[in-house]
Amino acid sequence: MVIRLSERWPEVSPDRLLSECVPPPRFADVRFATYRPDPAEPSQTEALTLLTERAAVLAQPRQEPTLWSRLRGRTPAPGKPGIYLDGGFGVGKTHLLASLWHEAAGPKMYCTFVELTNLVGALGLRTAVEALSPYRVLCIDEFELDDPGDTMLITRLLGQLVGAGVQLAATSNTLPDKLGEGRFQAVDFLREIQALAANFDVRRIDGPDYRHRGLPTAPDPWPDERVEATAAERPDTSCDHFVDLHRHLAELHPSKYGALLDGVQAVGITDIRPLTDENVALRLVVLADRMYDRDLPLLASGVPLDQLFSAAMLKGGYRKKYLRALSRLIALARKS
Structure with missing residues (x-):
């Protein structure tokens, strides 16, 4: 039939929605050791080094905030709580992001930006914050800044999660004709994007698409x-x-x-x-x-x-x- x-x-x-937030099958077996940076593109090696170092930190159990940090409304952490990999198609950003997830201690979450907005839409912002606040790290693939409503929603979510001590990692796919364009510079909703950008150490990965062009x-x-x-x-x-x-x-x-x-x-x-x-x-x-x-x-x-x-x-x-x-x-x- x-x-x-x-x-x-x-x-x-809701439990199924959260349990399915893992790397897709094609990235189930990737690791930092299987990433092959292009020797002609030093930014790829730099990104590999950066995420490997961050993964070593995330492999440790999460430290609960102290009373003083709770009173101040945030959890102390070295540097910015998030890493944002920006670049063109096919330079290995998703490979690196999934590798970070595999190395990190749990609880942890991996999803695309669209999946995250759908999750928050299904659960509601308050429930999503409560469910994700205990997480060690949130990995977001294919971050998109093309919808002001989604951007404001995710800005509020990530702001509250960062305040709860959740670490972040994200990637974006810049279109070929927009390479080099700042991903946090959209004019229509600059304030919200700047609030997001404050949480991320933005790193550029250069290189040709290893899969195909066009x-x-x-x-x-x-x-x-x-x-x-x-x-x-x-x-x-x-x-x-x-x-x-x-x-x-x-x-x-x-x-x-x-x-x-x-x-x-x-x-x-x-x-x-x-x-x-x-x-x-x-x-x-x-x-x-x-x-x-x-x-x-x-x-x-x-x-x-x-x-x-x-x-x-x-x-x-x-x-x-x-x-x-x-x-x-x-x-x-x-x-x-």
Whole structure:
């Protein structure tokens, strides 16, 4: 029987949301020893040294704040409580961040910026602060500063966690045409970003993308009938019409998109159409991330995947998210 994602209504407990905040399977085995810095890019070696040193500190059990530090409202710590790795695609930032998480003592958390905002949205800010305050370190991959609301929310969260003694580590993916741009200098919400920046030691990692340059070419889409027939033949493969799927995503909180894929080994989507609604597009970005984390092959019909987002979207404020989603969806389509 073919699985229909559009007919699933997963329920996700707060404990499950927190327990799933670990590096994705593709980074489960990375360590500092497996990172290979480019000899021509000294910033990569510097970042490796910096995070290795920080990991040695985080490997020790967390020291509880003294009475004096509680009275002052903060926990004393050497230097800034966070490290922020800024750079282009494919220079190994996620490898380093996951390696730091693996070395650190628990409790600890690893998530993307989108996952963190979804977690806070699902739990509420107050509950999220209470749940995360005992943590040794919070690692945030793909930090994004393209939404003022999310930025202000996470600024409040991280400010309270730092006050509780939680250490931070984060990465960002600067677009190729924006290399060198200060990631904490967005004009529209400068005050909030400066408050965030005060918590981080920002380090730049330079170097060419070791994977590829530019967006890969999308494979030719399959006919609808082939997607449906293949989904029916393969075990644990879902198949949904594109419109049914994105309408269903609108009815679920994004924190449930991972649970939506429980037990699924491949995803089929028929009649994919160019998007004009940014809300629909952003939901599909989150679904693409959850599919990519699980390495699920994509069976797709309709327009080629590189036509999913309009030219205007790829030039707009969320372009980084769309480019990442395209790269991941195309890679998953090639697996099928």
